[in-house]
């Protein structure tokens with residue numbers, strides 16, 4: 001008689017267990033540079049998530065205040081603040097995602113590469129802590145110059161034997177967000193749903209919008225295409241100039257950074273499929289999409305922002321960059337020398353201490 005349990009019972013038990021396990025999953029997210037211009041609004045946006053259970057805020061100043069403030073918001077996550085190197089371990093330990101907008105921003109007249117001197121060391125130290133205390137974390141790197149800071153994180157993770165190319169991302173989402181905004185007006189599309197692939201790197205000419213792949217851009221003149229391409233490539237300068245010495249994009253970056261981090265969580269924690277974001281990653285030799293990209297840009301280019309399908313382990317699949325026209329081929333040719341220079345500078349900072 002014991003075997004004749006009615007079918008609904010074990011099923012409901014199973015659902016209960018699944019539901020219970022799901023709701024008890026710990027999802028800790030650490031923001032490094034959380035008291036900064038990007039860090040604060042980014043943390044606010046992440047506090048709205050019902051996937052994150054622990055929002056850990058790290059900076060060298062002011063995180064107790066930011067954490068106390070955010071902790072009064074009645075959403076799911078617990079918020080903790082950690083200040084200074086002595087508290088970095090507890091801040092970062094066992095995080096599912098580490099988002100890094102730490103470091104100095106540009107002032108008018110500076111390039112992103114001018115930030116290397118200060119930011120390279122900051123990103124290295126944060127990467128060392130992550131490699132030691134959260135080696136499985138998805139690393140989302142916002143600090144500039146992104147073209148170089150991502151190779152820095154890679155080389156640190158290699159030194160600690162915890163390197164996985166599928167888990168280290170340069171956040172270039174702001175370029176995609178800008179492209180949607182700037183192009184939507186020209187072609188009469190809805191900005192919030194218009195998706196424009198932007199590949200390459202994250203600085204000036206290394207930013208490569210693939211407008212020829214977007215329906216409706218065939219109606220634009222050559223001049224319009226050139227102007228809007230330039231605006232996407234140098235959108236950061238517009239904000240730096242308008243802020244007039246008070247920094248660079250923070251609010252639009254927080255929006256873009258939250259979108260990216262939450263999509264990484266959506267794909268990994270929730271297992272949602274078909275989430276695609278362009279992001280600056282290592283062109284992993286095992287990936288067919290990476291091979292196709294290298295066939296276009298050359299074997300020397302080790303990192304590139306490419307459309308990536310996100311999954312439970314980060315990069316699920318590097319998607320092909322697709323068809324590019326003659327104008328875009330010219331943009332690619334102009335991007336490669338600057339990009340390869342930025343990449344080797346970042347790698348050498350760790351491998352040669354230079």
Ligand code: NAD
Nearest residue numbers: 033035036037038059060102103104105142143144174253
């Ligand atoms: P900010 O100066 O307002 O904030 C930076 C924060 O980093 C500060 O709170 C500072 O105390 C903190 N910090 C400094 N050293 C640290 C360390 N060792 N550990 C932890 N935190 C540390 O600058 P911001 O406007 O928020 O910009 C931050 C970075 O993001 C800059 O490098 C900027 O160029 C970059 N950025 C990138 C993008 C992108 O698209 N990827 C967009 C905008 C800005």
Ligand code: LMR
Nearest residue numbers: 106112144236237248249
């Ligand atoms: C941006 O694109 O807004 C950021 O990279 C910040 C900057 O220096 O322009």
